[in-house]
Amino acid sequence: MTAPLLDARNLTRRYRLPRTSLLHPAPVLTAVDNTSFTISAGETLGVVGESGSGKSTIARMVMAFETPDAGEVLFQGQNLHALSPYELRLQRQKFQMVFQDPFGSLDPRRTVGWSIAEPMRAIGADGDTARRTAEALEQVGLPARDADKYPHEFSGGQRQRIAIARAIVTRPALLVADEAVSALDVSVQAQILNLLMDLQDDLGLGILFISHDLAVVASICDQILVMQHGKPLESGPAAQVLRSPAHAYTQTLLKAAGVST
Amino acid sequence: MTRRLPVNFILGAVLVALVVGTAALSLVWTPHDATQMAISNKFAAPSATHWLGTDQLGRDVLSQLMAGARNSMAVALVAVLLGGSVGVALGLLASALGGWVEDGVMRLADLGFAFPALLFAIMLAAVFGPSLTNAVLAIAFINIPVFARVTRGAANQVWTLDYVLAARAAGMNRFAISRDHILPNIAAAIIVQATIEFAVAILAEAALSYLGLGAQPPASSWGRLLSEAQTLMYIAPQLAIYPGLCIVVAVVGFGLLGDGLRDMSDPRLSRER
Numbered sequence: 093m094t095a096p097l098l099d100a101r102n103l104t105r106r107y108r109l110p111r112t113s114l115l116h117p118a119p120v121l122t123a124v125d126n127t128s129f130t131i132s133a134g135e136t137l138g139v140v141g142e143s144g145s146g147k148s149t150i151a152r153m154v155m156a157f158e159t160p161d162a163g164e165v166l167f168q169g170q171n172l173h174a175l176s177p178y179e180l181r182l183q184r185q186k187f188q189m190v191f192q193d194p195f196g197s198l199d200p201r202r203t204v205g206w207s208i209a210e211p212m213r214a215i216g217a218d219g220d221t222a223r224r225t226a227e228a229l230e231q232v233g234l235p236a237r238d239a240d241k242y243p244h245e246f247s248g249g250q251r252q253r254i255a256i257a258r259a260i261v262t263r264p265a266l267l268v269a270d271e272a273v274s275a276l277d278v279s280v281q282a283q284i285l286n287l288l289m290d291l292q293d294d295l296g297l298g299i300l301f302i303s304h305d306l307a308v309v310a311s312i313c314d315q316i317l318v319m320q321h322g323k324p325l326e327s328g329p330a331a332q333v334l335r336s337p338a339h340a341y342t343q344t345l346l347k348a349a350g351v352s353t
Numbered sequence: 354m355t356r357r358l359p360v361n362f363i364l365g366a367v368l369v370a371l372v373v374g375t376a377a378l379s380l381v382w383t384p385h386d387a388t389q390m391a392i393s394n395k396f397a398a399p400s401a402t403h404w405l406g407t408d409q410l411g412r413d414v415l416s417q418l419m420a421g422a423r424n425s426m427a428v429a430l431v432a433v434l435l436g437g438s439v440g441v442a443l444g445l446l447a448s449a450l451g452g453w454v455e456d457g458v459m460r461l462a463d464l465g466f467a468f469p470a471l472l473f474a475i476m477l478a479a480v481f482g483p484s485l486t487n488a489v490l491a492i493a494f495i496n497i498p499v500f501a502r503v504t505r506g507a508a509n510q511v512w513t514l515d516y517v518l519a520a521r522a523a524g525m526n527r528f529a530i531s532r533d534h535i536l537p538n539i540a541a542a543i544i545v546q547a548t549i550e551f552a553v554a555i556l557a558e559a560a561l562s563y564l565g566l567g568a569q570p571p572a573s574s575w576g577r578l579l580s581e582a583q584t585l586m587y588i589a590p591q592l593a594i595y596p597g598l599c600i601v602v603a604v605v606g607f608g609l610l611g612d613g614l615r616d617m618s619d620p621r622l623s624r625e626r
């Protein structure tokens with residue numbers, strides 16, 4: 093059996109909150125508690141849970157923006173949090189992220205082409221940066237000439253396409269999408285979800301797809317992990333979790349999302 | 354959408370244009386040689402040849418004011434650029450590295466703030482001898498903590514934005530991110546601060562020169578003109594009033610311009626408007 097693309101083991105992350113009293117130590121919030129999951133190449137894992145359940149914290153640990161207090165993130169068999177900063181930067185091209193807010197994830201002062209080329213520049217760009225930028229734009233359904241425009245010239249959905257172009261330009265193996273369609277209109281949501289699935293087929297991407305909306309997760313995920321208050325509640329193949337949820341909480345999420353069971 | 358420019362910005366811009374224009378003009382033209390003495394013609398009243406009259410040595414007052422403008426502007430410009438560059442670099446570094454580097458830089462900045470700025474400038478000039486260069490260095494030095502603090506505050510906000518996270522995900526290091534994303538996006542805040550500090554620097558230069566710790570004769574500056582005129586207050590008060598007015602116009606001009614720029618660049622204010 094080959095190792096999974098991503099193997100997150102017993103992740104725990106605690107935040108120290110501001111002190112509420114001089115007499116008591118600062119309270120500690122466990123944002124993610126002993127959570128494990130794996131993602132194979134070409135597979136999508138959906139992480140669902142209401143706001144505050146620890147989903148974004150998981151994303152930040154997988155992206156190695158934050159170090160877990162316990163547990164490890166193995167990406168292609170490598171413990172990301174054990175790498176030196178330099179080694180980590182060299183690995184980063186292989187796992188990329190798409191953010192929630194399409195208006196905040198592109199530097200307003202940089203052209204779209206500049207932003208898309210950033211991951212290539214980080215490892216020392218070879219000559220064909222412009223060609224690969226154009227290619228990435230076309231892959232997400234935008235004309236190559238858009239590279240010279242600025243983010244404010246685009247709609248939310250188009251910007252999310254640009255952010256996806258930046259995320260795939262280095263041919264990563266894993267894509268982390270944290271609420272990547274939550275800020276978009278429903279019709280645009282469907283387009284972006286379709287784009288992600290097409291790219292997955294073309295590139296064999298593993299996707300960590302995070303959303304508070306079970307309906308969205310149900311539509312594109314192979315595996316589902318349900319989180320509540322930082323704890324993993326249940327997980328398994330999407331069809332199974334959706335058909336026979338083991339927890340009342342999951343049923344509530346299903347009802348909220350209007351997914352028929 | 355048209356938005357009216359703030360009044361303080363317009364007024365500030367007019368005054369600054371006047372002062373900077375005068376200083377620039379003095380590079381190529383002054384009515385007379387500012388240092389040309391003519392004792393026989395001392396304390397002359399305003400006339401067609403000497404628009405603002407002459408001083409105790411018969412020098413043309415207008416020409417001296419124009420040459421003084423040039424020196425005052427040059428001192429302020431170099432001091433703010435110098436102190437600003439170091440301060441911005443320190444602020445960016447503190448914000449990029451965080452931890453003890455950030456703490457250290459900010460404690461140093463606090464120290465700089467706690468110390469009366471002008472007193473420090475006087476001390477520096479006193480220890481290393483009075484000269485225009487030392488005045489510039491002293492004024493530059495007191496600007497460092499100001500810019501370090503403003504830069505660090507603005508930079509810390511930008512570091513939390515998603516496009517910076519995206520740059521980290523791309524594998525950019527913290528210095529490249531500071532250069533590519535942080536600095537361009539906080540430039541407006543820095544320019545606003547620089548404009549305000551320019552006003553402060555003009556005042557500081559005037560004060561130092563007035564105390565004899567700045568421009569040395571025969572170089573003139575508004576502060577020097579003021580200090581020379583001091584002993585003649587009862588004979589020729591206009592000699593003190595003119596440079597005093599120039600200082601006020603310049604300081605108020607740059608102060609208003611900085612305020613106006615801040616009003617325009619602060620999205621919260623502009624939304625309320």
Ligand SMILES: Nc1ncnc2c1ncn2[C@@H]1O[C@H](COP(=O)(O)OP(=O)(O)O)[C@@H](O)[C@H]1O
Pocket residue numbers: 107108109121122123141142143144145146147148149150
């Ligand atoms: N930097 C932080 N400092 C303190 N608490 C945090 C921090 N980041 C997240 N939290 C807390 O951790 C919990 C999980 O947050 P998050 O992972 O953003 O949840 P989700 O993405 O599922 O909405 C929340 O209670 C949140 O307030």
Ligand SMILES: [Mg+2]
Pocket residue numbers: 147148149271
């Ligand atoms: Mg979140």
